[in-house]
Amino acid sequence: MADTVTKVFSVPSIEPKTPHQSKQETMLSVDFPTPAARVERLKRMAIKHPAFDKSRHTQEILVRAQHALRRMPGVSGQDANELVSSLQEVGQIINQETTQLVDALMNLTLDQEESEQAMARMSIDANLAQAKNQDQAQTIIRLRTEAKVEQDKREEAEVGARTALDKVQALEGELKMLKQDGNNQKIKADDLVQVGESASRQGSPRRQWPLVRREPDTTPSRDSETAFTSRPVRVTSAFQNMTRTPVGPPKFGPLPPRAPAYERRFLTSMPWGRSVSTGVGGGAGVGGGGGLVQQQQQQQQQQQQPSGSRFQPLPRYRSTTDNVHHHHHHHNNHHHHQSAPFHQQYNNHDMTRARRDYYYPTTPPSHGRFTDTTPIQITDRAIAAWSDSMADLYHAIRHFVTRHASEPDCGGGTLVGAASSLWPVLLAVYHPLSENEAASYLDFHLRSESSKACVVTRVIVDYVVNRVWVPGAWTGSDSKTTYDLLELEREMDATQGQSSSIRQPLLNQLSTIITQIMKNEQGTAYHRHKTDEITRQLNTTLQPLLNRYINHVEARRDLDRVAELAWEISSKMLASRLTFDFRFPDIGARFSSQSMLPIWPHLDPVELQAKHWRVAFVTTPVITCRNDTGGGISAHSVALADVFCMQ
Numbered sequence: 047m048a049d050t051v052t053k054v055f056s057v058p059s060i061e062p063k064t065p066h067q068s069k070q071e072t073m074l075s076v077d078f079p080t081p082a083a084r085v086e087r088l089k090r091m092a093i094k095h096p097a098f099d100k101s102r103h104t105q106e107i108l109v110r111a112q113h114a115l116r117r118m119p120g121v122s123g124q125d126a127n128e129l130v131s132s133l134q135e136v137g138q139i140i141n142q143e144t145t146q147l148v149d150a151l152m153n154l155t156l157d158q159e160e161s162e163q164a165m166a167r168m169s170i171d172a173n174l175a176q177a178k179n180q181d182q183a184q185t186i187i188r189l190r191t192e193a194k195v196e197q198d199k200r201e202e203a204e205v206g207a208r209t210a211l212d213k214v215q216a217l218e219g220e221l222k223m224l225k226q227d228g229n230n231q232k233i234k235a236d237d238l239v240q241v242g243e244s245a246s247r248q249g250s251p252r253r254q255w256p257l258v259r260r261e262p263d264t265t266p267s268r269d270s271e272t273a274f275t276s277r278p279v280r281v282t283s284a285f286q287n288m289t290r291t292p293v294g295p296p297k298f299g300p301l302p303p304r305a306p307a308y309e310r311r312f313l314t315s316m317p318w319g320r321s322v323s324t325g326v327g328g329g330a331g332v333g334g335g336g337g338l339v340q341q342q343q344q345q346q347q348q349q350q351q352p353s354g355s356r357f358q359p360l361p362r363y364r365s366t367t368d369n370v371h372h373h374h375h376h377h378n379n380h381h382h383h384q385s386a387p388f389h390q391q392y393n394n395h396d397m398t399r400a401r402r403d404y405y406y407p408t409t410p411p412s413h414g415r416f417t418d419t420t421p422i423q424i425t426d427r428a429i430a431a432w433s434d435s436m437a438d439l440y441h442a443i444r445h446f447v448t449r450h451a452s453e454p455d456c457g458g459g460t461l462v463g464a465a466s467s468l469w470p471v472l473l474a475v476y477h478p479l480s481e482n483e484a485a486s487y488l489d490f491h492l493r494s495e496s497s498k499a500c501v502v503t504r505v506i507v508d509y510v511v512n513r514v515w516v517p518g519a520w521t522g523s524d525s526k527t528t529y530d531l532l533e534l535e536r537e538m539d540a541t542q543g544q545s546s547s548i549r550q551p552l553l554n555q556l557s558t559i560i561t562q563i564m565k566n567e568q569g570t571a572y573h574r575h576k577t578d579e580i581t582r583q584l585n586t587t588l589q590p591l592l593n594r595y596i597n598h599v600e601a602r603r604d605l606d607r608v609a610e611l612a613w614e615i616s617s618k619m620l621a622s623r624l625t626f627d628f629r630f631p632d633i634g635a636r637f638s639s640q641s642m643l644p645i646w647p648h649l650d651p652v653e654l655q656a657k658h659w660r661v662a663f664v665t666t667p668v669i670t671c672r673n674d675t676g677g678g679i680s681a682h683s684v685a686l687a688d689v690f691c692m693q
Contacts, residue, residue: 091152101144108137424673429682436685439611446604451502453593455492462590500665510612511628523563546674553623560621580609625672630664641668642687662692
């Protein structure tokens with residue numbers, strides 16, 4: 047009986063057991079993806095589970111209870127068998143439930159491990175894909191960089207080829223001109239006489255061009271004689287190249303509609319504007335020139351001077367050693383000029399110095415030496431002095447541009463960049479074009495040496511006109527004068543466009559303040575501080591337009607010279623009680639020989655006006671000086687505008 051009970055109770059404890067496995071075997075040696083491998087893995091995981099130890103211990107307790115019931119006195123055999131059967135059922139249930147729970151737990155554990163392994167594989171795959179994408183992105187960037195370098199090399203080669211072609215064409219043009227000059231030298235004496243007679247006949251176009259006055263001791267060259275007899279004298283712009291190129295005019299798109307002449311193109315902040323007065327102008331300056339006859343005489347005098355550099359002396363400025371022209375302002379704002387050789391009147395140098403106040407009315411020469419006279423009398427000598435001051439400033443600007451900012455930009459406007467503070471300034475000079483049209487013009491002009499020099503010159507001139515030749519430039523001397531200048535500037539803005547009788551007292555007050563500042567600045571660093579500020583701001587603004595390799599010390603020195611001259615002219619203008627108007631002609635406006643001089647093309651201004659050429663770029667403004675202190679208006683032209691033309 048005991049053997050039977052032992053056999054019955056020993057069966058449940060033996061069924062869940064599996065053969066003992068060696069500790070040296072590894073779980074990863076089985077192929078897990080197959081079902082058989084999964085079952086094998088489950089057996090290996092469940093073989094040493096602690097739940098089976100508890101189950102065996104429970105089975106042992108039940109077996110001892112069965113034996114105790116068999117031996118317990120007073121219990122019948124039938125009752126003992128029933129109790130033993132019940133205990134055996136309990137043992138079987140415990141064994142089955144334990145086995146099922148262990149199997150379920152092992153399945154969950156195995157599923158979790160497989161999930162973690164799958165996630166690890168996915169993470170590794172993602173890292174590999176990301177690394178591959180990064181490698182491909184770097185390869186793409188490298189290829190793009192190489193393509194950009196090759197494209198730049200190609201553009202440089204194309205620019206070099208175009209430059210070489212232009213030089214060849216220029217050489218061909220010079221060769222043709224030399225051949226024509228050689229043929230002209232073979233003209234017979236009777237032909238020259240006939241040419242002279244035809245030029246002196248009444249009604250001949252050549253009659254309109256006066257003969258060149260020559261001193262008795264001068265000997266004109268054969269080339270100048272040939273040039274004079276072959277074509278009329280033409281005023282040469284101060285900003286054009288001396289070498290004529292046969293290349294045709296630049297081709298631009300259809301012209302945009304012109305903006306109203308009264309439209310203001312400047313604010314107190316950048317970009318700088320279009321037309322400015324020295325705090326007193328009631329609108330755009332008068333665009334009248336100094337007279338065609340005077341320009342022709344100055345051009346004839348310049349033909350005898352040697353040409354040394356790219357930019358030539360300004361012929362439109364009235365020199366104190368040339369003829370003086372008397373200006374009479376009529377009701378229609380036209381200027382009539384009568385030439386009078388003043389060298390016969392002012393031969394004595396002492397007399398010239400004694401009458402200097404007459405030549406420079408209420409215009410301090412520098413740093414506070416100011417002589418006030420009432421009323422103001424604008425003489426021809428005074429206008430000539432203003433013109434000479436402008437000529438000195440333009441000469442300093444051209445000197446700086448030629449040395450440090452004349453190299454053409456092969457990339458056009460890309461180096462400047464739309465995000466640069468200089469970009470709106472450059473676009474504003476192409477008023478009234480749209481932004482896209484202005485950017486196209488700018489890109490075209492920056493690729494040529496001569497036109498880029500004019501662009502840089504225009505930026506400097508704009509800065510001087512809008513930032514230096516204004517009352518606000520003189521703030522900072524002391525608190526009182528600074529407050530007075532700001533208050534005066536506010537009143538001038540409020541009376542903009544009103545009559546001269548209202549604005550002239552403001553000019554007189556401005557003259558008094560500027561004179562007081564110049565007197566107080568003696569022995570102080572105010573003057574040096576202001577010129578250094580002008581130099582620093584110009585240098586910062588012009589950085590994108592400068593040459594690639596420049597001497598920064600020399601460039602700073604040349605800019606210092608520009609700042610000194612601009613500040614000196616500012617002191618004279620603001621203390622003179624005169625109204626100075628600065629007008630930049632609009633892009634697309636018709637060329638006018640009365641207010642403009644052509645940089646390109648190399649044609650007569652009258653011919654350009656007759657053929658309805660238009661303005662493509664403006665380098666310098668039309669400068670007009672006006673005296674509003676008298677009973678009538680006395681306006682005089684100080685300088686004409688230098689422009690590029692197009693058809």
